Amino acid sequence: MSQYFADIAPVTFEGADSTNPMAFRHYNPQEKLGGKTMEEHLRFAVCYWHNFVWEGNDPFGGQTFQRPWFPADTMELARAKADAAFDMFRILGVPFFCFHDHDVRPEGDSLAESHKRLNEMADYFEKKMANGGPRLLWGTANMFSNRRYMAGASTNPDPDVFAYCASTVKACMDVTHRLGGENYVLWGGREGYETLLNTDLGRELEQMGRFLSMVVEYKHKIGFKGAILIEPKPQEPTKHQYDYDVATVYGFLKRFGLEDEVKVNVEQGHAILAGHSFEHELAMARTLGIFGSIDMNRNDYQSGWDTDQFPNSPSEAALAYYEVLMAGGFTTGGTNFDAKLRRQSLDAEDLIAAHVGAMDICARGLKSAYRMIEDDALEGPRRARYAGWDSADAQAMLAADATLDGIAARAEQARVNPQPRSGAQEKLENIVNRYV
Ligand code: XLS
Ligand code: NI
Ligand code: NI
16 A cells, blocks of 8 residues: 555446446446446556656656655655555556556666566565455556667667567566556657668668567467467657558568467547547558557647547547447557656646546447447447449459459440449437437
């Protein structure tokens, strides 16, 4: 127990009419939608990083937050941070948490010392996870903060950095495996470039492909049953990140024969940075068969950088969970918040209130999405739009033995002049609005 959240009671469901800002109005963990409870559908997780590590700094100013565990540069303070973190997980009632190695332990003077500290913290977590404590959704390595990674991790021009990364990822995968983690995440960090003038693009992609292949091999070697997830992002911190978006990641996986081994962790804010909507990225992942998990941090639409705000739009959440449900729901994945408070939100209570609102928006979105699917509200019109393709004649055009000139001859004979039909977008938007 830490004293940090001592004044805050566990958050409970009070129903849609509640005016209590520290209660759930939609997230009722045990309420069932179909065969699963909301808790099982949403699989909420909270990431350590922005919640317990970020100090409130921005490019123009330093620390605004004063947490008792800062600067967390000793193992004692790391444990105090863990105590506060697990108190928050308990208050929110989230079933999962996530962390980067760097979030949970101060870096040691050597690689070996860093690994030792990580393992000590994992021992500490093991006790907190026992007896109904939160489970681990994913573990990951921070290979972007330290200056040794400034020119990339596995894509670094220096082979010693590549080797350093191998050791770091191995240690993090071991710990994730030991703690029963359900996924291992690789967000690109600084895998990208600032300028092509000093970058050998082909070589860097090759290095990244080999590295990922070895990560997958190691997963099988240690018997880790969870999923390996790549988290796409188009830019920031580098000018161009190699894992630009879901489609780019898929092309990369195909190239290295990893499309059945690796899935994606899609983040709302990263989708926006890539010039997509969140639902576009989710629909793409579903279609390509690589949907894994989500980071529910939204981006400001004007900023141009990753603002990692808590989600707060019911209609966006509804369209996102629509895609999640259409993908068959989460298996190993979940809904992770690695969101940031705004830097003026100083209090312990702000951290809790932000998650309460975010969890509630997701629950509301899930319920809307579930009802839209149950009522066939969007799939019905969508099927009708493509109904022409149901006939045997139409299907024959897609068969393996169909040819362009064969189809051309048919069209020329039939002399049908295709008649355009309305896409009815506004009517569909009205339908969505009825559900949110
Ligand atoms: C940064 C990413 C990061 C990953 C995990 O933009 O969102 O937080 O989720 O390394
Ligand atoms: Ni993320
Ligand atoms: Ni992000």
